Amino acid sequence: MAAPLLVFDLDGTLVDSAPDLLATLNTVLPRHGFAADHDPDLRDGIGHGARHLIEFALHRQNAAASDQQLDAMHRDFLDYYEANICVETRLYPGLLDLLDRFENAGWRFAVCTNKIEALSRLVLRKLGVAQRFEAVAGGDTFATRKPDPAHLLGAIAMARAVPDRALMVGDSRTDLDTARSAGVPVIGVSFGYTPVPMAELGPDLLLDSYDELRPEMAETLVAGRAQRPRRAMAAKRKPLAAVS
The missing domain is CATH 1.10.150 (DNA polymerase; domain 1)
Incomplete structure (x- = not known):
């Protein structure tokens, strides 16, 4: 599996x-x-x-x-x-402990963002966590990006994982719409950047802090994924010459 x-x-x-x-x-x-x-x-x-x-x-x-x-x-x-990419940029509190908990439970990690891939990787390197992620799919990695579900499915494929065993974590309606269109359960965080409070958007699970999330909770969401039809196909990565 x-x-x-x-x-x-x-x-x-x-x-x-x-x-x-x-x-x-x-x-x-x-x-x-x-x-x-x-x-x-x-x-x-x-x-x-x-x-x-x-x-x-x-x-x-x-x-x-x-x-x-x-x-x-x-x-x-x-x-x-x-x-000037990491003058004041910081990881959210509790994230490193979350990565440790989930890694010890056999989970892997990826990033799906509309920030261009090179800058996304630079942020992760500057903050010392780039090695924790199997894949980084930026807004220019594929020919499409969020809220197109192919962006998320492409990130999952890049990480050599499968949608049936994946969860999305995001802070906005765009993230929720992307995950739902891909048939992937979605965890919403309340501390991000969204004009509409995350609680009103109705994620499958709402977090006020990364300290709250445990692998058992995530496994429960994945187990319920069988009820969610997949409605999209993964995007194909752009040729290197086309990435800007």
């Missing part, structure tokens, strides 16, 4: 990266003639990639930018963020 797999979202689930993402945003916006925005609600724009976060911030200002301007801001954002 295949080993069970926990698939984590990254920003707002594994790591609290909002301070560095928003610092990058507020560095880039003024460079391109737009106002910085220090409202904590900007966190709600995290989780769909850097370009979406820029567009989210501009929309809040009722500001418009051409595709050329957006392209330039996006490049600037990625360059600055890569150079």
